[in-house]
Amino acid sequence: MRERILRSLEKKISYTFKDKTLLDQAFVHRSYSYEQASKPVNNECLEFLGDAVLGLAVGHLLFVKYPDNEEGTLSQLKANMVSENSLSQLARKLNLGKFLMLGKGEELSGGRTKNSILADTYEALLAAIYLDSGLEPVHNLVKKHFLPLLPASISRRSLLDFKSRLQEYTQEEFKAIPEYFLLKESGPEHQKRFAIGVKLKGEILARGMGKNKKAAEQRAAQNALKKLAAVKIDDLAKS
Structure with a gap:
């Protein structure tokens, strides 16, 4: 079988x-x-x-x-x-x-x-x-x-990761750099999950989840970009 x-x-x-x-x-x-x-x-x-x-x-x-x-x-x-x-x-x-x-x-x-x-x-x-x-x-x-x-x-620009893209946008538009912070850590040691928040000038923009902090930060940045309407996420690779 x-x-x-x-x-x-x-x-x-x-x-x-x-x-x-x-x-x-x-x-x-x-x-x-x-x-x-x-x-x-x-x-x-x-x-x-x-x-x-x-x-x-x-x-x-x-x-x-x-x-x-x-x-x-x-x-x-x-x-x-x-x-x-x-x-x-x-x-x-x-x-x-x-x-x-x-x-x-x-x-x-x-x-x-x-x-x-x-x-x-x-x-x-x-x-x-x-x-x-x-x-x-x-x-x-x-x-x-x-x-x-x-x-x-x-092109180099089209392949920037979401964190870099978010920082580029917020520096240009708000003259500020986004900050990332840990919201929650859960799961067993071999299968951790992290919740990360990203804020700008003290205001929380978005949250993201991932199997490590780096992945969660990328997801948070991606969600922040969607909220700010800075880019069309689905079109990043074509820009």
């Missing part, structure tokens, strides 16, 4: 594993391995390797597509492309949540739809492909997934 389900994924990604255990391991969440003696190995190490493999593949893709752009511009675009939000969206398109093996608690808490778990699983899958056949099939898959998302051209 499990083997048949995984074969359907191989068809979806147009890649057939020589070592099926690698494919299976990519979907074993730590919560499952803690509960099941039959699955002592989980996908955390694959996720670690997959992060590096993905970075190399995306970096190569950007280097080839935008050979004349500055390093800073490419780095910012790469960061946007490999963000948790971007990877979780790709994982949803592949329906990776369906293949996950989760512990009972994680299953009940909606683990199959959590952005963090889906993004990690996508990275683990890339690592499994890399260990099975090297970089070429990883490059092929990354190119297939990411190339259609890239604009024909990019």
Whole structure:
């Protein structure tokens, strides 16, 4: 049954594993391995390797597509492309949540739809492909997934992160710099959530949530920009 389900994924990604255990391991969440003696190995190490493999593949893709752009511009675009939000969206398109093996608690808490778990699983899958056949099939898959998302051209201004964009706007319009502050920290040690507020001249502009303070600050800045109508957030990459 499990083997048949995984074969359907191989068809979806147009890649057939020589070592099926690698494919299976990519979907074993730590919560499952803690509960099941039959699955002592989980996908955390694959996720670690997959992060590096993905970075190399995306970096190569950007280097080839935008050979004349500055390093800073490419780095910012790469960061946007490999963000948790971007990877979780790709994982949803592949329906990776369906293949996950989760512990009972994680299953009940909606683990199959959590952005963090889906993004990690996508990275683990890339690592499994890399260990099975090297970089070429990883490059092929990354190119297939990411190339259609890239604009024909990019500019440094269009790729500024939301915090930089907000500061640029408030300095120009209000002659002031936004301040970020921690509102709340919640969740277990391995799955923290942070709520960050951003204020300007003492007035709270917006709030944001994230799995770390940096991500929460970016979300708060994004929400502040929406409130101030400084930019059309959805059009940032086109400006």
